[in-house]
Amino acid sequence: MEDRILLEPEGIRLRGMARQFALGETLDCGQAFRWRPAGEDRWEGVAGGRFLALERRGPDIFLLGAGGADLPFWRDYFDLGRDYPALEALFRRNPPLRRALDCCPGIRVLRQEPWETLCTFILSANNNIPRIKGIVERLCQGWGDTVPGTPLRSFPPPERLASLSVEELAPLRAGWRSGYLLDAARQVAEGRLELRELERLPTPEALERLLEVKGVGEKVARCVLLFGFGRVECVPMDVWMKRVMAELYPRGFPRYLRPYGGIAQQTLFHYYRTLR
C-alpha cells in the first residue's frame, strides 16, 4: 500500500488506486456533505481545515495540493491503510453484495472528524441529502474559519457554536435540529462530552455515551461511530437499510461480513437507494 502513495510536486499520487476509490460514489453518497464536483472526475472540498482537490487520471487518483505534511491526515481520512481489494474479494462471496459491487465498485468509508460527523448527522435526522449539504455549507460560511487560498471555510469548532442561540442559528434553516446542534456544541465545549475520550472506548460504550446527546438516537450514533471513528462494524439502520436487511438478510449479515458491516452497508445503501 505504501508503495502506491507517491509525493509529487502537484500533490499526492495514489498509483493504480482509482479502481478501489470511486470518487463520486465515495464523496457524494451521504456519508460526507462538503465535497462537490468540479469537473470531469474531479472533486473539491474541505476537511480538517484544509482544502483538497481530488482528480482521477487514468488508473491513478491525485490528491492535488497535498504535501508530505498533509499525508497523515488524508491517509486517515480516506482510510488509505485498509486493503480494499481484499475486502472486495471477501464481499464478493456474498451474492447480494456481489450484485451491488458489480454495479458500483470502489465505494470507501471515510474517517471524518468526530465533531463534524456528530453535527452533520444530527442535522441529517428526517432530512434529505441536498438540504443537509446546504445547511452544513451555511454553517461553515457563517461560523467557520477561512481556509487559506479558497473562499471556503472550515467546519466551525464546538466553542464557536456553544455561545450561540437558536435564534442566531435561524439563517441555517435547520429547523428544530438547531437546538440539538447547540446541545452537542455545549457538551463538547464544556468538556462534558470528550470526543477524544470516545476514541479510546469500546464501541458499545461509545455508543451509549453518544446516545446521551440530544437528537442522537441509534441511527445517528452508529453513523458517527462508522464515519467519524472508523468503527467499520457499525451498521446505521435508516429506512433504506431496514428494507435491504429485511429483504436480503433476514437473519442479519453472515458472520464473515460482520466485522466490516459498515463498509458493506455503504455499498448496499448506495446501490439500493440510487438504482431502485
Next chain:
DNA sequence: AACCAGGGTGATG
C-alpha cells in the same frame, strides 16, 4: 395538497 427526506423525543397503551 399531501407526502417524503440516511430520525429522535416524549407521551401514551
Next chain:
DNA sequence: CATCACCATGGT
C-alpha cells in the same frame, strides 16, 4: 417494549 404525533424546511 411498541406505537404515534410532532418537530421545521424544502422539494415533489
